[in-house]
Amino acid sequence: MGATVSCCMSPGGSPKLARRAVELDDYPITTTGDDVSEDTGTYLQHISDREVPDELAQESNPSDNARASTIFLNKSQTDVREKRRSNYLSNHHTSPGLSKKYSSCSTIFLDDSTVSLPNLKSTVKCVTLAIYYHIKNRDSNRSLDIFDEKIHPLTREKVPEDYYSVDPEHKLIYRFVRTLFSSAQLTAECAIVTLVYLERLLTYAEMDICPCNWKRIVLGAILLASKVWDDQAVWNVDYCQILKDITVEDMNEMERHFLELLQFNINVPASVYAKYYFDLRSLADDNNLNFPLEPLDNQRATKLEAISRLCEDRYKDLGKVTIRRSLSADNLVGVRTTHAVLS
DSSP: OOSOOOOOOOSSOOGGGGSOOOOOOOOOOOOOGGGEETTTEEOOOOGGGTSOOHHHHHTSOTTTOTTSOOHHHHHHHHHHHHHHHHHHHHHHHSOOOOOSOOOOSSOOEEEOOOSSSOOHHHHHHHHHHHHHHHHHTOSOOOOOGGGOTTTSOSSSSOOOGGGGTOOOOHHHHHHHHHHHHHHHTOOHHHHHHHHHHHHHHHHHTTOOOOTTTHHHHHHHHHHHHHHHHOSSOOOHHHHHHHSTTOOHHHHHHHHHHHHHHTTTOOOOOHHHHHHHHHHHHHHHHHTTOOOOEEEOOHHHHHHHHHHHHHHHHHHHHHHHHHHHHHHHHHHHHHHHHHHHHHO
8 A cells, every 4th residue: 555664764855755746452361269160170261251342342443443433523522512502693693604605507516525535635624623623622641752842843943831731723733734745745545544543643652642742743643654655655854854953863763653652553444544534524514614616517527427337337247247147046956956857
């Protein structure tokens, strides 16, 4: 699914930056006194008793289990309920305007963003909004020194004294991530995988993303996601060209710690990826971050018709194969019946 994860220390940059810039627990088996019998000896636990209950499996890390709810969507619900209440009250005093495009008899609007090809700008906005809710609605301030920006600063500017207590705004997070994605020419899929790695890190390492560490955690997640997902990965030295004041040695150390905290689990199943994509769309709807709608023109209509015919032909071919297999099975049964009667 991309390049091999490694700490790149090449003095030169990767060929990717030369292109044109784009728009963007285990359950321990314990033995007690009740498990030992005088007649039968030590009691061996059955394998069914060692299995993880379904309830616990569903509550496991959402970055590993597609049935578990994403953390960022849960953290955003409090603010979403408040927004809905305020919008309800305001709409009763003022007439709401049509801020969203709707299809009509003359014009059809389509959303070009799909799970296999998401819209870059909208996806980055949703991912940074998810990070914003992670910081704002965090439970505590558990962190590690490797991600502390005061210990490992990203710039030469002095970190403010109140840096630990001031939560960053969504615009600040979006500007930071957008700069990295635009300069490194990363894709929208990489943004979704970045969020998966971020939530996996917070769950595995039992830490929180807070004002003092969010930049380095996000940077580490982007660095890892770009190497795993993108076929033409950006090297560590290239990020040092984007962030002028950070060294390659610091990037390598942060990447190594990130991988160790993830227990080198960099696999993202398709079901988990799809869950994060649709939860990000739900987050966008809750916060009025609509994905762009484009009017259906002749060229796009022709393209959609061609795709539809291609899918229809494939389904017909699959149907023929199924019918052919069914007929051959019926003939086989008929031959066996005739043979039995004659004998």
